[in-house]
Amino acid sequence: MARGGVHRPPVRSFELPNGLRVRLAPVAESPTASVWVWYRVGSKNEHPGITGASHWVEHMLFEGSPRYAKGAIDRAVLKVGGELNAFTDTDFTAYFTTVPREHLSLPLDIESDRMTRAAITDREVARERTVIHSEREGNENWPEFRVEEELFQLAFRVHPYRWDALGRRHDIETMSAEQLREYYRRFYGPRNAALVVAGGFDPAKTEAEVRRRFSALPAWGEDVSVAEEEPAPAGERRSTLSGPGTTPYVQVGWRSPALTDPSTPATLIVDTVLGGESRIFSAGMGWRGRREHPTARLYRALVDKGLAVRATSGWSPRCYPSLFTVQAQAAAGVSLDRLEHAIESVVRRLARDGPSAREMSDVRARIRRGAALAYEGATSIGFRVGLFSTLRSLELEDELYRELLRVTAAEVREQAQKLFRADARVVVRYEPSGEAGDA
Amino acid sequence: MRETTDPRFIEYGQDLDGLTVARQAPPAGTASFSATYIGPGGWGFDPGSKSGVARVVSQLLTSGTERQSRASLARTLDRAGATLASDCAPESAEVTIWGPSADWEKLLEILAEVVVTPRFAVADLQRVRRQLLERQLRELSQPASRAEYELFRAIYPEGHPYRSTGLGDRRSVVRLTPEHLRRFHRDRYTRNGSLLLVTVPAAFGTVESAVRRSFAELPDGRTPELRFPPVRSTRPRIVKVDLPGRSQVELRIGGDSIARSDPEYPAAFLANEILGGRAQLSRLFQRVRERGGLVYHASSELEAMRYGGYFEVGAGTGADRWRKVADQLTNELARIGERSPTTAELRMVRESSVGELPLSLESTADAHEIALETAYHRLPGDYLLRWPALLRAVRPRDVRRAAETAMDRDHAVTVLAGPLDTSVP
Numbered sequence: 001m002a003r004g005g006v007h008r009p010p011v012r013s014f015e016l017p018n019g020l021r022v023r024l025a026p027v028a029e030s031p032t033a034s035v036w037v038w039y040r041v042g043s044k045n046e047h048p049g050i051t052g053a054s055h056w057v058e059h060m061l062f063e064g065s066p067r068y069a070k071g072a073i074d075r076a077v078l079k080v081g082g083e084l085n086a087f088t089d090t091d092f093t094a095y096f097t098t099v100p101r102e103h104l105s106l107p108l109d110i111e112s113d114r115m116t117r118a119a120i121t122d123r124e125v126a127r128e129r130t131v132i133h134s135e136r137e138g139n140e141n142w143p144e145f146r147v148e149e150e151l152f153q154l155a156f157r158v159h160p161y162r163w164d165a166l167g168r169r170h171d172i173e174t175m176s177a178e179q180l181r182e183y184y185r186r187f188y189g190p191r192n193a194a195l196v197v198a199g200g201f202d203p204a205k206t207e208a209e210v211r212r213r214f215s216a217l218p219a220w221g222e223d224v225s226v227a228e229e230e231p232a233p234a235g236e237r238r239s240t241l242s243g244p245g246t247t248p249y250v251q252v253g254w255r256s257p258a259l260t261d262p263s264t265p266a267t268l269i270v271d272t273v274l275g276g277e278s279r280i281f282s283a284g285m286g287w288r289g290r291r292e293h294p295t296a297r298l299y300r301a302l303v304d305k306g307l308a309v310r311a312t313s314g315w316s317p318r319c320y321p322s323l324f325t326v327q328a329q330a331a332a333g334v335s336l337d338r339l340e341h342a343i344e345s346v347v348r349r350l351a352r353d354g355p356s357a358r359e360m361s362d363v364r365a366r367i368r369r370g371a372a373l374a375y376e377g378a379t380s381i382g383f384r385v386g387l388f389s390t391l392r393s394l395e396l397e398d399e400l401y402r403e404l405l406r407v408t409a410a411e412v413r414e415q416a417q418k419l420f421r422a423d424a425r426v427v428v429r430y431e432p433s434g435e436a437g438d439a
Numbered sequence: 440m441r442e443t444t445d446p447r448f449i450e451y452g453q454d455l456d457g458l459t460v461a462r463q464a465p466p467a468g469t470a471s472f473s474a475t476y477i478g479p480g481g482w483g484f485d486p487g488s489k490s491g492v493a494r495v496v497s498q499l500l501t502s503g504t505e506r507q508s509r510a511s512l513a514r515t516l517d518r519a520g521a522t523l524a525s526d527c528a529p530e531s532a533e534v535t536i537w538g539p540s541a542d543w544e545k546l547l548e549i550l551a552e553v554v555v556t557p558r559f560a561v562a563d564l565q566r567v568r569r570q571l572l573e574r575q576l577r578e579l580s581q582p583a584s585r586a587e588y589e590l591f592r593a594i595y596p597e598g599h600p601y602r603s604t605g606l607g608d609r610r611s612v613v614r615l616t617p618e619h620l621r622r623f624h625r626d627r628y629t630r631n632g633s634l635l636l637v638t639v640p641a642a643f644g645t646v647e648s649a650v651r652r653s654f655a656e657l658p659d660g661r662t663p664e665l666r667f668p669p670v671r672s673t674r675p676r677i678v679k680v681d682l683p684g685r686s687q688v689e690l691r692i693g694g695d696s697i698a699r700s701d702p703e704y705p706a707a708f709l710a711n712e713i714l715g716g717r718a719q720l721s722r723l724f725q726r727v728r729e730r731g732g733l734v735y736h737a738s739s740e741l742e743a744m745r746y747g748g749y750f751e752v753g754a755g756t757g758a759d760r761w762r763k764v765a766d767q768l769t770n771e772l773a774r775i776g777e778r779s780p781t782t783a784e785l786r787m788v789r790e791s792s793v794g795e796l797p798l799s800l801e802s803t804a805d806a807h808e809i810a811l812e813t814a815y816h817r818l819p820g821d822y823l824l825r826w827p828a829l830l831r832a833v834r835p836r837d838v839r840r841a842a843e844t845a846m847d848r849d850h851a852v853t854v855l856a857g858p859l860d861t862s863v864p
Contacts (some may be wrong), residue, residue: 007470029467031797071729074719079787081794083718100797127732130760135735138755140686141582141857244684246576294502294509304566309573331569365517372520372539376469377801433684 006371006401011385011394012203018219019191022210023385023394027378030200034098034378035107037115038194038386040224041187042091043165044319050175052132052167053183055088057120059128060180061095062086064119073110080106088165091319092390098379101200105209108197112213116189116220125177133173136166143245143430144327151253154237155323155426159230189220196386199378226320230255238427245432247309248330250339253323253426254419256315259391264317265403266415267324272363273355273412274298274326274346275313280400281370295362298326301346307334311343317391323426324419336429347420354413367404443642446806447796447823449814450643455651456659457630459817462646463638463810465540465803472540472640473807474547476554477815478633480532480623482607483600483665491571491607492623495615496557497527498567500534503558512553521546523553529600530665530745531815532627537804543639544649551653554628559617568612575606582682582689583755586856589678590691590751593852596668601749629660636814638807665746670695672850680856688761688857692768693751697845699743699816705829706841707741712788713838714775714846715739715752720788722775723752727767733760737768741845745816750846758858765853772851776842779835793827 012024046053064070077084082099084107097107139145149164156162167175195214197206233255257263272278276293292299292312302308311328326347330339355363375381388397443450444464452460465472482493501523503509516523521538536550578584588604595602606612635654637646697707708716715723715738727737737754752772756764780788800806813822 027468030801031466032801071719071725075787078717078720078791079794081791081796081798083795083798098798098801100794130732130757131728131735134687134733134756134760137686137757138735244580244682246573246580294513303570304562306565306569309570329573332572362514362517365514369517369520369522369538373471376471376803377805379798379801 005368006397007373007375008384008397009375009381012207013394014207016190016211016215018215018217019221020214020217021194021389023194023196023389024203024206025196025198025381025385026201026203027199027381030378031101032098032378033101033104033197033199033201034096034382035104035111036094036096036196036198036382036386037111038196038390039093039188040091040192040390041093042089043163043167044090044160044226045187045224046160046163046167049171050179050183051163051171052165053175053180054093055165055167056128056132056175056180057184057188058086058088058093058095059132060120060124061114061118063124063128064121065114065117067113068110070124076106076110082106090161090165094386096379096382104197104201104206108209108213111195112217115193115214116217118184120177120181120184122177125180129172136169136172139166143243143249143432146241146243147249147251147428147430150239150241151251151325151426151428152323154239154428155253155255156230158228159320160226160228161318161320161322185220186222187224190214190217191219191221192224193221194386194389196382196389198381198385230321233424235423236425236427238429240429240431242431242433245430247332248336248339248432249328249430250336250343251325251327251428252340252343253325254421255424256322256324256419258320258322259317263415263418265400265407266411267315267419268317268400268404269355269363269407269412270350270416270419271313271315271324272366273350273359278363278367278370279316281367281374281404295359297346297350298328298343302328302339302342306331307339307342319391336431340427347416351413351416351420354409354416357409360409364405367401371401446638446800446810449810449820451820452643452647455630455647455654457632458654458657459634460647460650461634461636461810461814462643463636463806465638465640466800466806469803470540471537471803472543472546472638473535473537473803474550474635474637474639475533475535475807475811476550476633476635477531477533477811478628479530479663480627481528481530481600482603482605483529484627484663485607489611489615489619490603491605491612492615492619493527493532494605494607495564495567495571495612496620496623497525497532499559499563499620500525500553500557502563502567503560504552505556505558506552508558509563515549519546519549521549523549527605529605540640543641547637547649548653551657555654555656557624559620559624561617564615564617564620568615571606571612572609575609575612578604578606580682582685582687582857585680585682586689586691586753586854589680589854589856590693590852591749593676593678593854594693594695594749595670598666598668599670600665600667601747625658626660627663629658631660631662634814636807636811638803638810667746675849675851675853677853677855679859680854681859682857685858686757687755688758688855688859689753689755690761690765690768691751691753691854692772692851693749694847694851696741696748696750697743698747699745701743703841703844704743706833706837707743707845709785709789709792709830709833710775710838710842710846711739711741711750712792713780713784714771714842716741717788717791720791722771723754723768726771727754727764731767733764733767737764761855761857765855769848769853772846772848776839776846776848779839782835785833785835785838789830789833792830796823796826
């Protein structure tokens with residue numbers, strides 16, 4: 001508890017001979033137990049033709065395995081009052097099941113059954129195709145989704161970060177069941193997985209059960225590292241989309257370093273100074289969403305000044321160089337030129353002057369707050385332990401916490417100078433067409 | 440005593456001059472505290488010519504106090520390790536603070552300051568106004584929100600509190616002044632009809648004293664009443680809104696329903712869970728997504744409030760599939776009201792609902808949320824403990840009968856919003 005200021009319960013880590021990394025985080029008084037399996041497989045491991053395969057496999061892992069016929073996983077978990085879900089990102093896919101603690105064996109059985117033996121039948125793949133198509137259509141209704149997809153497509157020409165985890169429309173329409181099975185056989189297995197058990201359980205008994213259920217699984221899981229390197233950008237890239245919407249919207253991206261880069265803590269501070277809440281140290285599973293913060297620079301310069309109705313920045317540490325983004329929705333009557341100019345002024349000022357002492361103090365207060373209460377409930381514990389274990393290691397969280405409190409204003413300024421280069425900028429604008437939506 | 444440590448139990452005190460104080464123990468092993476003020480500041484109380492005022496007041500509660508500007512309040516919260524959130528609904532408005540339990544008395548004082556002495560600065564009003572005007576456009580532009588907007592307008596008559604989504608109309612929102620906000624706040628954020636729920640590891644007497652101290656300046660006010668014009672039962676209708684250029688059609692089928700205090704609520708709750716509320720176990724998920732492969736999401740909701748409620752069945756699907764999906768949603772809605780579920784189906788859904796209670800008590804924030812729902816409806820302190828028995832007393836025929844009343848398909852409205860013109864004939 002409270003190691004380095006991160007209020008994480010003690011975690012017992014071990015690895016099975018087949019490569020499965022196991023993390024047990026017992027909380028004696030917890031009425032629930034949460035089981036997470038994190039695969040280091042995500043859209044980064046796909047290629048054109050099978051974009052969206054990780055996400056599709058995520059769906060298929062609920063559609064049948066030797067001991068659980070189609071629909072049986074859902075029924076078994078929900079019947080005991082549990083909840084379950086999964087999500088796919090660029091660098092990982094995570095599955096979780098939280099149950100009343102006396103039912104812990106159920107999710108362990110499910111995960112051991114589907115880790116290497118999911119059925120992925122032709123019939124179920126065909127049926128799921130429309131479901132996935134529908135999920136994508138739902139996202140396409142939002143201009144923000146379309147803009148972000150375009151932004152990454154524009155920014156990356158070689159690296160797999162150029163497509164969204166949902167996959168391209170055409171690939172969803174054409175990918176075969178055999179392609180999905182091949183993808184699953186290659187990458188899914190103990191060697192690419194971390195199993196996290198958090199909440200109310202007896203650690204010795206659970207360790208024995210984990211060993212019994214998972215040790216016999218084959219040591220599958222090919223190398224998931226990505227060989228393609230994106231060349232350095234040689235100038236600004238921009239594009240404009242149009243379609244239904246309310247007011248103009250813009251997203252600007254700059255090439256950003258990978259998680260392993262020593263500048264990661266400084267980049268996280270840049271993100272917090274510009275955007276608001278700490279992305280890493282916030283309560284619950286706030287990995288992608290974030291709350292507005294009235295002291296954030298973008299908010300003050302754009303929303304308070306009447307140029308935008310929403311404005312924030314975004315940076316999630318990733319395994320490979322990615323994008324640092326700023327996005328803003330214009331207030332009525334404000335042009336995208338004006339909005340873009342204001343964004344540029346904000347980031348340039350940060351690169352020129354760095355954050356103030358007060359801002360550094362505010363940001364540190366937010367980080368401390370987030371770290372103190374981020375670990376409440378078995379599900380949140382499983383999420384955080386799994387996330388850091390997958391991104392690199394559990395110690396990453398402690399290191400980041402210490403570094404975030406240590407980074408100086410000068411280092412943040414220096415990092416802002418490196419990030420916000422005009423020749424590394426990508427801009428996607430969205431111009432709403434027509435009326436807001438009357439028939 | 441079990442009541443003082445079991446988060447399923449809510450202790451109520453005597454009204455403090457109209458303000459009801461309730462206390463819940465946090466889940467074991469948690470280190471946070473949560474408190475919510477909830478009172479009759481919902482948009483059902485918007486004066487006719489000032490639609491949107493409740494929403495603006497609610498949003499501005501977190502934007503500073505007489506003593507602290509918005510930035511200063513944000514810094515106070517950051518340093519206290521706390522988070523503040525406000526929200527409003529047709530009948531009520533609420534403000535919640537969440538932070539470390541070690542400093543709960545200090546945080547309660549911050550909550551009181553926010554509720555009792557909001558700033559309503561002109562610049563903040565202008566900001567929220569701009570945001571609200573954009574949200575009004577978004578509500579009409581997005582198929583999902585547009586479908587809900589049209590559904591409520593089709594179900595409820597003019598002047599009914601559930602008819603709008605609280606965003607107000609443009610004409611009214613642009614004319615709101617700080618004085619309008621102050622007047623609404625003065626009339627609606629009062630002791631009478633309000634509740635303060637505190638989830639904290641402290642004895643009730645200590646909590647009550649702290650509330651008495653912190654909220655001493657909350658005015659008495661008078662208990663306001665909502666006006667409910669009669670909802671006329673009509674034949675099933677279809678409302679179509681063509682939104683060209685979107686990818687997906689959103690469907691909603693809904694109607695007027697029962698209040699939370701209705702004796703049939705437990706049976707109606709289970710009817711909704713069987714139909715579409717219990718995620719993957721529900722009929723809608725099974726039929727429309729799992730077997731039909733037609734949608735990503737299909738679900739139903741029973742929103743039982745203090746004075747009434749509504750139900751809705753919803754799904755989003757491609758422009759080429761919406762007719763088939765609409766048929767399936769309609770058929771399932773009809774089936775739940777026509778035939779009793781089997782004993783096995785009822786048992787599975789019921790035990791799932793009973794079993795999830797521990798998951799609702801994982802964190803202080805989770806536990807606080809279900810206690811707030813219980814306390815707002817003035818349900819007994821041991822209601823969450825008795826909830827499993829209430830559900831287990833429901834028989835299959837009770838479910839059918841409750842569905843007939845609470846999810847009346849004969850008077851339901853169907854709304855379609857999305858790219859309808861590109862659909863197959």
